[in-house]
Amino acid sequence: MTTTTLNVPDISCGHCKSSIEGAVSELSGVDKVEVHIDAKTVELSFDDSALSMDTIVEAIEGQGYEVAAS
Numbered sequence: 001m002t003t004t005t006l007n008v009p010d011i012s013c014g015h016c017k018s019s020i021e022g023a024v025s026e027l028s029g030v031d032k033v034e035v036h037i038d039a040k041t042v043e044l045s046f047d048d049s050a051l052s053m054d055t056i057v058e059a060i061e062g063q064g065y066e067v068a069a070s
């Protein structure tokens, strides 16, 4: 299991939170996804043998949010 936090500067409200959490939680291999609106971060825990970080980033970007380089 891999745990990481992504910076997503465009997160601003509950709608952002639900669209990102919804899209990422649909991916198989995701154990936990939590968007922190104030910090503009996405906290993740996932099975890295089932899922790559790129796939998660693509799911977030697919919702219209850019993931900042960490």
Ligand SMILES: [Cu+2]
Pocket (backbone or CB within 6 Å): 011, 012, 013, 014, 015, 016, 017
């Ligand atoms: Cu929003």
